[in-house]
Amino acid sequence: MSETKPTRVAIVDYGMGNLFSVQQACAQAGLAAAVTAEPQTVLETDAVILPGVGAFGDAMAELTRRDLVVPLRDAVASGKPLLGICLGMQLLMSESHEFGRHRGLNIIEGEVVRLPVSAEEPPRRVKVPEVGWNPVWPVREDAWVGSLLEGIPAGACMYFVHSYYVRPVDATLILSTTTYGPITYCSSLQFGNVFGCQFHPERSGPAGLKIYRNLATRLGRLYAEVERS
Amino acid sequence: MSIRIIPRLDIKGPNLVKGIHLEGLRVLGKPERFARSYYEQGADELLYMDVVASLYGRNSLLEIVRRTAQEIFIPLTVGGGLRSLEDIMAVLRAGADKVSLNTAAVGNPEFIRTASRRFGSSTIVVSIEAIRQPDGRYQAYTDNGRQTTGLDAVQWAIQAAELGAGELLVTSIDREGTGKGFDLELTRRIAESVPIPVIACGGAGTVEHVVEVIREGRADAVCLASMLHYAFIRDDPGTDDFSTEGNTEYLKTRGKLSRIHEAKLPQIKAALPARGVPCRPAAEAAVHV
Numbered sequence: 001m002s003e004t005k006p007t008r009v010a011i012v013d014y015g016m017g018n019l020f021s022v023q024q025a026c027a028q029a030g031l032a033a034a035v036t037a038e039p040q041t042v043l044e045t046d047a048v049i050l051p052g053v054g055a056f057g058d059a060m061a062e063l064t065r066r067d068l069v070v071p072l073r074d075a076v077a078s079g080k081p082l083l084g085i086c087l088g089m090q091l092l093m094s095e096s097h098e099f100g101r102h103r104g105l106n107i108i109e110g111e112v113v114r115l116p117v118s119a120e121e122p123p124r125r126v127k128v129p130e131v132g133w134n135p136v137w138p139v140r141e142d143a144w145v146g147s148l149l150e151g152i153p154a155g156a157c158m159y160f161v162h163s164y165y166v167r168p169v170d171a172t173l174i175l176s177t178t179t180y181g182p183i184t185y186c187s188s189l190q191f192g193n194v195f196g197c198q199f200h201p202e203r204s205g206p207a208g209l210k211i212y213r214n215l216a217t218r219l220g221r222l223y224a225e226v227e228r229s
Numbered sequence: 230m231s232i233r234i235i236p237r238l239d240i241k242g243p244n245l246v247k248g249i250h251l252e253g254l255r256v257l258g259k260p261e262r263f264a265r266s267y268y269e270q271g272a273d274e275l276l277y278m279d280v281v282a283s284l285y286g287r288n289s290l291l292e293i294v295r296r297t298a299q300e301i302f303i304p305l306t307v308g309g310g311l312r313s314l315e316d317i318m319a320v321l322r323a324g325a326d327k328v329s330l331n332t333a334a335v336g337n338p339e340f341i342r343t344a345s346r347r348f349g350s351s352t353i354v355v356s357i358e359a360i361r362q363p364d365g366r367y368q369a370y371t372d373n374g375r376q377t378t379g380l381d382a383v384q385w386a387i388q389a390a391e392l393g394a395g396e397l398l399v400t401s402i403d404r405e406g407t408g409k410g411f412d413l414e415l416t417r418r419i420a421e422s423v424p425i426p427v428i429a430c431g432g433a434g435t436v437e438h439v440v441e442v443i444r445e446g447r448a449d450a451v452c453l454a455s456m457l458h459y460a461f462i463r464d465d466p467g468t469d470d471f472s473t474e475g476n477t478e479y480l481k482t483r484g485k486l487s488r489i490h491e492a493k494l495p496q497i498k499a500a501l502p503a504r505g506v507p508c509r510p511a512a513e514a515a516v517h518v
Protein backbone atom coordinates (compact mmCIF):
# COMPACT_ATOMS: atom_id res chain seq x y z
CA MET A 1 0.00 0.00 0.00
CA SER A 2 2.87 2.36 0.60
CA GLU A 3 5.04 1.52 -2.40
CA THR A 4 4.14 4.70 -4.34
CA LYS A 5 3.42 7.21 -1.52
CA PRO A 6 1.88 9.96 -3.62
CA THR A 7 0.24 11.70 -0.70
CA ARG A 8 1.78 14.50 1.16
CA VAL A 9 0.42 15.44 4.54
CA ALA A 10 1.60 18.38 6.63
CA ILE A 11 1.70 17.72 10.37
CA VAL A 12 1.70 21.24 11.73
CA ASP A 13 4.48 21.80 14.25
CA TYR A 14 3.85 24.76 16.51
CA GLY A 15 5.97 23.48 19.36
CA MET A 16 3.24 21.60 21.19
CA GLY A 17 2.14 18.02 21.11
CA ASN A 18 3.59 14.67 20.25
CA LEU A 19 4.16 14.87 16.54
CA PHE A 20 6.16 11.68 16.47
CA SER A 21 3.22 9.40 17.21
CA VAL A 22 1.07 11.20 14.63
CA GLN A 23 3.83 10.72 12.09
CA GLN A 24 4.12 7.02 12.94
CA ALA A 25 0.37 6.55 12.52
CA CYS A 26 0.56 8.25 9.12
CA ALA A 27 3.40 5.94 8.12
CA GLN A 28 1.37 2.94 9.23
CA ALA A 29 -1.51 4.10 7.02
CA GLY A 30 0.76 4.66 4.03
CA LEU A 31 0.55 8.45 4.21
CA ALA A 32 3.76 10.30 3.40
CA ALA A 33 3.68 12.93 6.12
CA ALA A 34 6.12 15.65 7.04
CA VAL A 35 6.32 17.59 10.28
CA THR A 36 6.48 21.24 9.33
CA ALA A 37 6.22 24.75 10.70
CA GLU A 38 6.40 26.34 7.25
CA PRO A 39 3.27 28.27 6.22
CA GLN A 40 4.06 27.58 2.57
CA THR A 41 4.21 23.82 3.13
CA VAL A 42 0.83 23.90 4.87
CA LEU A 43 -0.59 25.55 1.77
CA GLU A 44 1.07 23.17 -0.69
CA THR A 45 0.39 19.76 0.84
CA ASP A 46 -2.68 17.70 0.04
CA ALA A 47 -3.92 17.36 3.61
CA VAL A 48 -3.16 19.01 6.94
CA ILE A 49 -3.06 17.53 10.42
CA LEU A 50 -3.24 19.93 13.34
CA PRO A 51 -2.24 18.01 16.48
CA GLY A 52 -1.75 19.48 19.91
CA VAL A 53 -1.35 18.96 23.59
CA GLY A 54 -1.21 21.84 26.04
CA ALA A 55 -2.90 25.15 26.72
CA PHE A 56 -5.19 26.84 24.19
CA GLY A 57 -3.87 30.38 24.71
CA ASP A 58 -0.23 29.32 24.31
CA ALA A 59 -1.08 27.33 21.20
CA MET A 60 -2.84 30.27 19.50
CA ALA A 61 0.08 32.53 20.44
CA GLU A 62 2.49 30.05 18.83
CA LEU A 63 0.37 29.70 15.67
CA THR A 64 0.26 33.48 15.40
CA ARG A 65 3.97 33.90 16.05
CA ARG A 66 4.76 31.36 13.33
CA ASP A 67 2.40 33.02 10.82
CA LEU A 68 0.30 29.86 10.58
CA VAL A 69 -3.17 31.26 11.33
CA VAL A 70 -3.96 32.55 7.84
CA PRO A 71 -2.39 29.57 6.01
CA LEU A 72 -4.49 27.18 8.11
CA ARG A 73 -7.67 29.10 7.25
CA ASP A 74 -6.63 29.21 3.59
CA ALA A 75 -5.90 25.48 3.61
CA VAL A 76 -9.43 24.82 4.85
CA ALA A 77 -10.92 27.22 2.31
CA SER A 78 -9.05 25.42 -0.49
CA GLY A 79 -11.06 22.29 0.27
CA LYS A 80 -8.22 19.99 1.30
CA PRO A 81 -8.83 17.64 4.21
CA LEU A 82 -7.81 18.98 7.62
CA LEU A 83 -7.69 16.76 10.67
CA GLY A 84 -7.65 18.50 14.07
CA ILE A 85 -6.70 16.31 17.01
CA CYS A 86 -7.44 17.08 20.68
CA LEU A 87 -6.23 20.66 21.22
CA GLY A 88 -5.95 20.82 17.43
CA MET A 89 -9.72 20.37 17.17
CA GLN A 90 -10.38 22.89 19.91
CA LEU A 91 -8.25 25.48 18.10
CA LEU A 92 -10.66 25.31 15.13
CA MET A 93 -13.43 26.85 17.23
CA SER A 94 -14.24 30.54 17.69
CA GLU A 95 -13.12 30.81 21.28
CA SER A 96 -12.00 29.00 24.41
CA HIS A 97 -12.58 29.59 28.09
CA GLU A 98 -9.33 27.94 29.15
CA PHE A 99 -7.55 30.27 31.62
CA GLY A 100 -9.55 33.29 30.51
CA ARG A 101 -11.01 33.93 27.07
CA HIS A 102 -9.04 33.26 23.93
CA ARG A 103 -9.90 33.66 20.26
CA GLY A 104 -9.47 30.51 18.21
CA LEU A 105 -8.95 29.97 14.48
CA ASN A 106 -12.68 30.58 14.10
CA ILE A 107 -13.09 27.99 11.35
CA ILE A 108 -16.01 26.40 13.19
CA GLU A 109 -18.44 28.49 15.16
CA GLY A 110 -18.52 27.37 18.76
CA GLU A 111 -16.70 27.43 22.06
CA VAL A 112 -14.36 25.32 24.17
CA VAL A 113 -15.44 24.79 27.77
CA ARG A 114 -14.13 22.92 30.80
CA LEU A 115 -15.30 19.47 31.80
CA PRO A 116 -17.34 19.86 34.98
CA VAL A 117 -15.80 18.54 38.18
CA SER A 118 -18.47 16.36 39.66
CA ALA A 119 -20.32 17.84 42.60
CA GLU A 120 -20.02 14.56 44.45
CA GLU A 121 -17.57 14.41 47.29
CA PRO A 122 -14.58 12.13 47.22
CA PRO A 123 -14.12 9.25 46.80
CA ARG A 124 -16.73 9.15 44.07
CA ARG A 125 -15.84 12.32 42.25
CA VAL A 126 -15.13 12.37 38.54
CA LYS A 127 -11.55 13.39 37.90
CA VAL A 128 -10.50 16.13 35.51
CA PRO A 129 -8.57 15.76 33.25
CA GLU A 130 -10.28 12.76 31.75
CA VAL A 131 -7.46 10.33 31.04
CA GLY A 132 -8.22 7.00 29.44
CA TRP A 133 -10.37 4.97 27.09
CA ASN A 134 -13.98 5.85 26.46
CA PRO A 135 -16.47 4.69 23.80
CA VAL A 136 -17.50 6.97 20.93
CA TRP A 137 -21.10 6.68 19.74
CA PRO A 138 -22.56 7.86 16.42
CA VAL A 139 -25.26 10.53 16.81
CA ARG A 140 -27.33 8.68 14.20
CA GLU A 141 -26.95 5.20 12.83
CA ASP A 142 -25.56 6.47 9.51
CA ALA A 143 -23.71 9.48 10.94
CA TRP A 144 -20.25 8.11 10.14
CA VAL A 145 -20.93 7.11 6.54
CA GLY A 146 -18.56 9.04 4.30
CA SER A 147 -16.67 10.48 7.27
CA LEU A 148 -13.23 9.56 8.58
CA LEU A 149 -15.00 7.37 11.16
CA GLU A 150 -16.50 5.13 8.50
CA GLY A 151 -15.94 1.45 9.24
CA ILE A 152 -15.24 1.92 12.95
CA PRO A 153 -17.67 -0.04 15.12
CA ALA A 154 -20.15 2.08 17.09
CA GLY A 155 -19.01 2.19 20.71
CA ALA A 156 -15.34 1.60 19.91
CA CYS A 157 -13.07 2.85 22.70
CA MET A 158 -10.72 5.73 21.94
CA TYR A 159 -7.99 7.29 24.09
CA PHE A 160 -8.78 10.69 25.62
CA VAL A 161 -6.65 13.15 27.57
CA HIS A 162 -8.42 16.45 28.11
CA SER A 163 -9.91 18.93 30.53
CA TYR A 164 -11.91 20.84 27.90
CA TYR A 165 -14.35 19.92 25.16
CA VAL A 166 -15.94 21.67 22.18
CA ARG A 167 -19.51 22.92 21.82
CA PRO A 168 -20.21 23.71 18.16
CA VAL A 169 -23.10 26.14 17.63
CA ASP A 170 -24.38 23.93 14.82
CA ALA A 171 -25.08 20.60 16.54
CA THR A 172 -25.52 18.86 13.19
CA LEU A 173 -21.73 18.98 12.77
CA ILE A 174 -21.34 16.43 15.58
CA LEU A 175 -20.35 12.94 14.43
CA SER A 176 -19.94 11.23 17.77
CA THR A 177 -20.62 11.79 21.42
CA THR A 178 -18.94 10.42 24.52
CA THR A 179 -20.09 10.38 28.12
CA TYR A 180 -17.81 11.26 31.02
CA GLY A 181 -19.30 11.52 34.48
CA PRO A 182 -22.32 13.79 34.37
CA ILE A 183 -22.01 15.01 30.78
CA THR A 184 -22.21 13.79 27.21
CA TYR A 185 -19.99 15.84 24.93
CA CYS A 186 -18.99 16.13 21.28
CA SER A 187 -16.04 13.75 20.80
CA SER A 188 -15.72 14.28 17.04
CA LEU A 189 -17.18 16.54 14.39
CA GLN A 190 -17.09 17.25 10.69
CA PHE A 191 -17.49 20.56 8.93
CA GLY A 192 -17.08 20.16 5.18
CA ASN A 193 -13.50 19.02 4.62
CA VAL A 194 -12.59 19.58 8.29
CA PHE A 195 -12.62 16.69 10.73
CA GLY A 196 -11.91 17.11 14.42
CA CYS A 197 -11.64 14.59 17.23
CA GLN A 198 -11.15 15.11 20.94
CA PHE A 199 -9.46 11.71 21.33
CA HIS A 200 -6.03 10.76 20.01
CA PRO A 201 -6.55 8.39 17.08
CA GLU A 202 -2.80 7.68 16.87
CA ARG A 203 -2.93 6.41 20.47
CA SER A 204 -6.21 4.52 20.16
CA GLY A 205 -4.99 1.20 18.78
CA PRO A 206 -6.48 -0.33 15.63
CA ALA A 207 -9.76 1.63 15.88
CA GLY A 208 -7.88 4.92 15.90
CA LEU A 209 -5.54 3.92 13.09
CA LYS A 210 -8.62 3.36 10.94
CA ILE A 211 -9.07 7.15 10.84
CA TYR A 212 -5.62 7.54 9.30
CA ARG A 213 -6.37 4.76 6.84
CA ASN A 214 -9.63 6.46 5.89
CA LEU A 215 -7.71 9.67 5.29
CA ALA A 216 -5.28 7.76 3.05
CA THR A 217 -8.18 6.24 1.11
CA ARG A 218 -9.80 9.63 0.67
CA LEU A 219 -6.60 11.13 -0.67
CA GLY A 220 -6.15 8.14 -2.95
CA ARG A 221 -9.58 8.81 -4.44
CA LEU A 222 -8.77 12.49 -4.92
CA TYR A 223 -5.63 11.56 -6.87
CA ALA A 224 -7.57 9.13 -9.03
CA GLU A 225 -10.09 11.86 -9.86
CA VAL A 226 -7.34 14.32 -10.73
CA GLU A 227 -5.74 11.78 -13.02
CA ARG A 228 -9.00 11.03 -14.82
CA SER A 229 -9.80 14.67 -15.45
CA MET B 230 -15.42 5.12 33.71
CA SER B 231 -13.01 2.60 32.30
CA ILE B 232 -9.97 1.85 34.40
CA ARG B 233 -6.66 1.37 32.66
CA ILE B 234 -4.35 -1.63 32.81
CA ILE B 235 -0.78 -0.52 32.23
CA PRO B 236 1.99 -3.08 31.82
CA ARG B 237 5.09 -1.75 33.53
CA LEU B 238 8.39 -2.65 31.91
CA ASP B 239 11.49 -1.97 33.97
CA ILE B 240 14.41 -1.36 31.66
CA LYS B 241 18.10 -1.83 32.34
CA GLY B 242 20.33 -1.14 29.36
CA PRO B 243 18.76 -2.99 26.43
CA ASN B 244 16.81 -5.43 28.63
CA LEU B 245 13.53 -5.86 30.43
CA VAL B 246 14.26 -6.68 34.08
CA LYS B 247 12.20 -7.44 37.15
CA GLY B 248 13.10 -7.41 40.81
CA ILE B 249 11.51 -7.47 44.21
CA HIS B 250 11.15 -4.19 46.13
CA LEU B 251 12.82 -2.72 43.04
CA GLU B 252 16.00 -4.63 43.93
CA GLY B 253 17.63 -7.88 42.82
CA LEU B 254 16.93 -7.33 39.16
CA ARG B 255 16.83 -10.21 36.72
CA VAL B 256 16.86 -10.03 32.96
CA LEU B 257 13.66 -11.25 31.29
CA GLY B 258 14.22 -10.38 27.65
CA LYS B 259 13.91 -7.64 25.07
CA PRO B 260 11.31 -5.07 26.12
CA GLU B 261 10.03 -4.42 22.59
CA ARG B 262 8.82 -8.01 22.26
CA PHE B 263 6.87 -7.81 25.49
CA ALA B 264 5.50 -4.39 24.53
CA ARG B 265 4.30 -5.59 21.15
CA SER B 266 2.55 -8.58 22.68
CA TYR B 267 0.88 -6.48 25.39
CA TYR B 268 -0.32 -3.99 22.78
CA GLU B 269 -1.93 -6.75 20.74
CA GLN B 270 -3.50 -8.26 23.85
CA GLY B 271 -5.27 -5.11 24.94
CA ALA B 272 -2.90 -3.07 27.12
CA ASP B 273 -4.36 0.40 27.63
CA GLU B 274 -0.98 2.10 27.93
CA LEU B 275 2.63 1.10 28.52
CA LEU B 276 5.11 2.30 31.13
CA TYR B 277 8.86 2.05 30.58
CA MET B 278 10.92 2.73 33.67
CA ASP B 279 14.66 3.02 33.29
CA VAL B 280 15.64 1.53 36.65
CA VAL B 281 19.33 2.27 36.39
CA ALA B 282 19.03 5.59 34.64
CA SER B 283 22.71 5.96 34.08
CA LEU B 284 24.14 8.23 31.48
CA TYR B 285 25.52 5.10 29.88
CA GLY B 286 22.10 3.53 29.49
CA ARG B 287 20.29 6.57 28.17
CA ASN B 288 20.97 5.99 24.49
CA SER B 289 19.74 2.45 24.63
CA LEU B 290 16.54 3.62 26.38
CA LEU B 291 15.88 6.16 23.64
CA GLU B 292 16.49 3.48 21.05
CA ILE B 293 14.00 1.15 22.76
CA VAL B 294 11.43 3.95 22.93
CA ARG B 295 11.94 4.73 19.26
CA ARG B 296 11.50 1.13 18.17
CA THR B 297 8.45 0.67 20.39
CA ALA B 298 6.72 3.82 19.20
CA GLN B 299 6.97 2.66 15.60
CA GLU B 300 4.77 -0.33 16.19
CA ILE B 301 2.52 0.32 19.14
CA PHE B 302 -0.33 2.83 18.99
CA ILE B 303 -1.25 3.31 22.62
CA PRO B 304 0.19 5.86 25.06
CA LEU B 305 3.73 5.26 26.24
CA THR B 306 5.07 6.78 29.45
CA VAL B 307 8.81 6.83 30.05
CA GLY B 308 10.53 7.49 33.37
CA GLY B 309 13.79 7.06 35.20
CA GLY B 310 16.49 9.65 35.65
CA LEU B 311 14.86 12.48 33.70
CA ARG B 312 16.28 15.64 35.28
CA SER B 313 15.91 18.49 32.84
CA LEU B 314 13.57 19.87 30.19
CA GLU B 315 16.11 18.63 27.65
CA ASP B 316 15.89 15.08 29.05
CA ILE B 317 12.09 15.22 28.76
CA MET B 318 12.28 16.61 25.25
CA ALA B 319 14.61 13.77 24.22
CA VAL B 320 12.24 10.98 25.29
CA LEU B 321 9.20 12.78 23.84
CA ARG B 322 11.06 13.19 20.55
CA ALA B 323 11.88 9.48 20.62
CA GLY B 324 8.15 8.75 20.76
CA ALA B 325 7.03 8.82 24.40
CA ASP B 326 3.68 10.48 25.12
CA LYS B 327 4.27 11.19 28.80
CA VAL B 328 7.17 11.25 31.20
CA SER B 329 7.37 10.13 34.78
CA LEU B 330 9.38 12.27 37.21
CA ASN B 331 10.51 11.42 40.71
CA THR B 332 13.98 12.49 41.88
CA ALA B 333 14.05 15.69 39.85
CA ALA B 334 10.62 16.69 41.19
CA VAL B 335 11.53 15.94 44.81
CA GLY B 336 14.77 17.90 44.48
CA ASN B 337 13.00 20.86 42.90
CA PRO B 338 9.18 20.81 43.08
CA GLU B 339 9.02 23.87 40.81
CA PHE B 340 10.33 21.59 38.06
CA ILE B 341 6.85 20.05 37.95
CA ARG B 342 5.36 23.46 37.21
CA THR B 343 7.99 24.32 34.62
CA ALA B 344 7.66 20.97 32.87
CA SER B 345 3.87 20.94 32.84
CA ARG B 346 3.76 24.49 31.45
CA ARG B 347 6.23 23.58 28.75
CA PHE B 348 4.80 20.21 27.72
CA GLY B 349 1.25 20.29 29.08
CA SER B 350 0.03 18.82 32.37
CA SER B 351 -1.17 15.67 30.68
CA THR B 352 2.42 14.89 29.69
CA ILE B 353 3.77 15.04 33.23
CA VAL B 354 3.31 12.07 35.55
CA VAL B 355 4.81 12.42 39.01
CA SER B 356 6.03 9.13 40.41
CA ILE B 357 5.80 8.67 44.17
CA GLU B 358 7.61 5.68 45.65
CA ALA B 359 6.40 5.17 49.20
CA ILE B 360 7.34 3.05 52.18
CA ARG B 361 5.02 2.63 55.14
CA GLN B 362 6.58 3.86 58.37
CA PRO B 363 6.13 2.24 61.79
CA ASP B 364 3.69 5.02 62.78
CA GLY B 365 1.43 4.16 59.82
CA ARG B 366 2.39 7.19 57.77
CA TYR B 367 3.92 6.88 54.33
CA GLN B 368 7.17 8.46 53.35
CA ALA B 369 8.27 9.23 49.79
CA TYR B 370 11.58 7.79 48.56
CA THR B 371 13.75 8.14 45.50
CA ASP B 372 16.29 5.89 43.81
CA ASN B 373 14.12 2.77 43.92
CA GLY B 374 13.42 3.15 47.61
CA ARG B 375 17.02 3.63 48.65
CA GLN B 376 16.96 7.34 49.35
CA THR B 377 14.62 8.89 51.88
CA THR B 378 13.18 12.32 51.12
CA GLY B 379 11.59 13.23 54.43
CA LEU B 380 8.39 13.99 52.53
CA ASP B 381 5.03 12.64 53.64
CA ALA B 382 3.77 10.78 50.57
CA VAL B 383 0.19 12.09 50.81
CA GLN B 384 1.27 15.71 51.34
CA TRP B 385 3.74 15.39 48.48
CA ALA B 386 0.99 14.00 46.25
CA ILE B 387 -1.24 17.01 47.00
CA GLN B 388 1.61 19.41 46.31
CA ALA B 389 2.57 17.65 43.06
CA ALA B 390 -1.02 17.89 41.83
CA GLU B 391 -1.17 21.59 42.71
CA LEU B 392 2.08 22.22 40.84
CA GLY B 393 0.56 20.85 37.65
CA ALA B 394 1.18 17.09 37.51
CA GLY B 395 -1.33 15.44 35.19
CA GLU B 396 -1.31 12.06 36.91
CA LEU B 397 0.36 10.36 39.84
CA LEU B 398 2.10 7.00 39.70
CA VAL B 399 1.99 5.65 43.25
CA THR B 400 4.30 2.71 43.95
CA SER B 401 4.43 0.81 47.20
CA ILE B 402 8.05 -0.24 47.61
CA ASP B 403 6.95 -2.61 50.39
CA ARG B 404 4.73 -4.53 48.01
CA GLU B 405 6.63 -4.17 44.75
CA GLY B 406 7.38 -7.55 43.16
CA THR B 407 5.92 -9.51 46.09
CA GLY B 408 2.51 -10.51 44.72
CA LYS B 409 0.95 -9.73 48.11
CA GLY B 410 -1.48 -7.23 46.63
CA PHE B 411 -1.39 -3.46 46.28
CA ASP B 412 -1.08 -1.22 49.33
CA LEU B 413 -4.76 -0.25 49.42
CA GLU B 414 -4.44 2.31 52.16
CA LEU B 415 -1.59 4.17 50.48
CA THR B 416 -3.48 4.26 47.19
CA ARG B 417 -6.78 5.33 48.72
CA ARG B 418 -5.28 8.07 50.89
CA ILE B 419 -3.64 9.64 47.87
CA ALA B 420 -6.51 9.03 45.42
CA GLU B 421 -8.96 10.70 47.77
CA SER B 422 -6.66 13.69 48.31
CA VAL B 423 -6.01 14.75 44.72
CA PRO B 424 -8.26 15.74 41.81
CA ILE B 425 -6.05 14.00 39.20
CA PRO B 426 -5.88 10.32 38.19
CA VAL B 427 -3.84 7.93 40.31
CA ILE B 428 -2.05 4.88 38.90
CA ALA B 429 -1.48 2.18 41.51
CA CYS B 430 1.73 0.21 41.25
CA GLY B 431 3.42 -2.55 43.16
CA GLY B 432 2.20 -5.85 44.53
CA ALA B 433 -0.29 -7.29 42.06
CA GLY B 434 -0.36 -11.08 42.25
CA THR B 435 -3.94 -11.92 41.28
CA VAL B 436 -6.88 -10.46 39.40
CA GLU B 437 -8.56 -10.01 42.78
CA HIS B 438 -5.78 -7.59 43.76
CA VAL B 439 -6.61 -5.48 40.73
CA VAL B 440 -10.29 -5.39 41.67
CA GLU B 441 -9.43 -4.41 45.26
CA VAL B 442 -7.18 -1.50 44.38
CA ILE B 443 -9.80 -0.06 42.04
CA ARG B 444 -12.77 -0.52 44.33
CA GLU B 445 -11.19 -0.02 47.73
CA GLY B 446 -8.02 1.82 46.80
CA ARG B 447 -9.89 4.18 44.40
CA ALA B 448 -7.17 3.88 41.79
CA ASP B 449 -7.94 5.07 38.26
CA ALA B 450 -5.38 2.78 36.67
CA VAL B 451 -3.11 -0.08 37.68
CA CYS B 452 0.37 -1.12 36.71
CA LEU B 453 1.08 -4.81 36.28
CA ALA B 454 4.49 -6.37 35.76
CA SER B 455 5.34 -9.84 37.09
CA MET B 456 1.86 -11.29 36.46
CA LEU B 457 2.07 -10.41 32.79
CA HIS B 458 5.78 -10.96 32.23
CA TYR B 459 5.68 -14.48 33.67
CA ALA B 460 2.70 -15.42 31.53
CA PHE B 461 4.46 -14.04 28.46
CA ILE B 462 7.66 -15.98 29.12
CA ARG B 463 5.85 -19.21 29.87
CA ASP B 464 3.96 -18.90 26.62
CA ASP B 465 6.77 -17.70 24.48
CA PRO B 466 10.26 -18.46 25.73
CA GLY B 467 11.32 -16.75 22.52
CA THR B 468 14.62 -16.48 20.87
CA ASP B 469 16.17 -13.84 23.04
CA ASP B 470 19.68 -14.57 24.11
CA PHE B 471 19.76 -14.61 27.86
CA SER B 472 23.17 -16.18 28.09
CA THR B 473 24.97 -12.91 28.72
CA GLU B 474 23.07 -11.79 31.76
CA GLY B 475 20.59 -13.60 33.94
CA ASN B 476 18.04 -16.10 32.75
CA THR B 477 14.42 -17.05 33.07
CA GLU B 478 14.92 -20.48 34.62
CA TYR B 479 13.82 -19.20 38.00
CA LEU B 480 10.55 -18.08 36.51
CA LYS B 481 9.72 -21.52 35.28
CA THR B 482 10.31 -22.99 38.71
CA ARG B 483 9.16 -19.82 40.47
CA GLY B 484 9.87 -21.05 43.98
CA LYS B 485 9.12 -18.32 46.48
CA LEU B 486 7.33 -16.24 43.88
CA SER B 487 4.36 -18.59 43.90
CA ARG B 488 2.18 -15.76 45.22
CA ILE B 489 2.15 -14.33 41.75
CA HIS B 490 -0.49 -15.92 39.57
CA GLU B 491 0.53 -15.23 36.03
CA ALA B 492 -2.27 -14.01 33.80
CA LYS B 493 -2.67 -12.58 30.34
CA LEU B 494 -4.40 -9.29 29.63
CA PRO B 495 -7.46 -10.82 27.90
CA GLN B 496 -8.04 -13.04 30.94
CA ILE B 497 -7.71 -10.13 33.34
CA LYS B 498 -9.92 -7.85 31.27
CA ALA B 499 -12.55 -10.52 30.87
CA ALA B 500 -12.76 -10.96 34.63
CA LEU B 501 -13.04 -7.29 35.60
CA PRO B 502 -16.48 -6.15 34.34
CA ALA B 503 -18.23 -8.95 36.24
CA ARG B 504 -16.56 -7.60 39.37
CA GLY B 505 -17.93 -4.11 38.76
CA VAL B 506 -14.76 -2.74 37.20
CA PRO B 507 -15.34 -1.43 33.65
CA CYS B 508 -12.45 -1.55 31.19
CA ARG B 509 -11.77 -1.38 27.48
CA PRO B 510 -12.39 -4.88 26.05
CA ALA B 511 -9.16 -6.64 25.13
CA ALA B 512 -10.70 -7.81 21.86
CA GLU B 513 -10.74 -4.25 20.50
CA ALA B 514 -6.96 -4.23 20.47
CA ALA B 515 -6.78 -7.36 18.36
CA VAL B 516 -9.31 -6.43 15.69
CA HIS B 517 -7.92 -4.43 12.82
CA VAL B 518 -10.83 -2.51 11.38
